[in-house]
Ligand SMILES: Nc1nc2c(ncn2[C@@H]2O[C@H](COP(=O)(O)OP(=O)(O)OP(=O)(O)O)[C@@H](O)[C@H]2O)c(=O)[nH]1
């Protein structure tokens with residue numbers, strides 16, 4: 001394991017910032033050095049009505065959301081105002097994009113903002129639920145954020161699963177989605193992940209237990225941050241992430257770890273919006289008999305024909321239909 005002392009420049013500062021915030025939070029203290037706080041900051045994490053903020057000088061501190069201020073999420077740029085009680089988040093600056101998931105009622109819930117790419121992490125255990133990856137890809141398309149897939153726990157892939165994962169990798173790579181393989185446990189493929197996330201802001205999403213936090217740990221010089229400071233231990237001795245948190249990477253770029261899901265639900269979308277998330281349907285759809293064909297039940301559907309002729313992966317076509325039925 002890499003020790004803290006060997007970490008690249010900046011490590012100690014980041015760590016000190018988090019620890020300081022954690023202590024102030026726990027003891028209900030207010031920092032009193034806010035008078036010269038810059039007027040904007042980046043939200044690293046949100047805790048109820050409070051945010052952990054990084055300002056331009058790299059300092060980290062807590063700021064409360066002002067009453068009636070729009071709820072900030074991880075990755076937001078916010079306007080800060082100094083008050084006697086410390087800095088408050090007065091406003092959220094316009095977002096480049098936002099990444100949502102659906103709550104139980106099918107309503108959009110934004111979990112992060114201002115992303116360059118979403119990395120969907122999957123693993124042989126827990127095995128991805130059917131259509132999970134395609135649902136994520138549909139969501140990414142709908143909000144205009146690029147996507148990539150990371151297959152973690154390569155040390156646990158059984159012979160039975162090997163073919164399915166190879167097929168998935170083949171289909172997605174052909175569509176232009178970066179597909180990487182990692183093993184957080186044995187540090188395999190970590191360079192590929194490092195390269196993938198080196199520029200801009202990435203978020204790791206996926207089912208609980210696939211190894212998102214373990215992967216972020218591998219990218220950080222002071223590993224204990226992810227699994228101890230910001231996670232809670234479950235009864236099984238596992239750490240499950242409870243909030244989306246942004247980290248600076250020593251090799252460049254920023255990465256967000258997010259709480260795992262059981263099933264990724266997309267919010268209410270029409271069949272046409274869902275079809276947008278299957279860009280390979282576009283050309284074939286021009287041959288549908290009806291201009292407003294949903295590619296589900298209509299006769300003379302060009303997309304169905306393309307799937308039957310093998311020009312579109314049948315697995316994707318079938319997945320599309322299931323997603324439409326469940327939406
Ligand atoms: N065998 C093996 N186990 C791994 C690997 N990566 C992570 N694990 C283990 O999988 C378990 C879950 O890892 P986490 O990193 O907590 O998973 P997570 O995706 O962050 O889970 P949530 O925070 O609940 O969403 C832990 O016991 C890890 O040690 C891997 O590549 N191989």
Ligand SMILES: [Mg+2]
Pocket residue numbers: 212213214239240241257258259260
């Ligand atoms: Mg986690």
Ligand SMILES: [Zn+2]
Pocket residue numbers: 285288293294295296298300301302303304
């Ligand atoms: Zn059609």
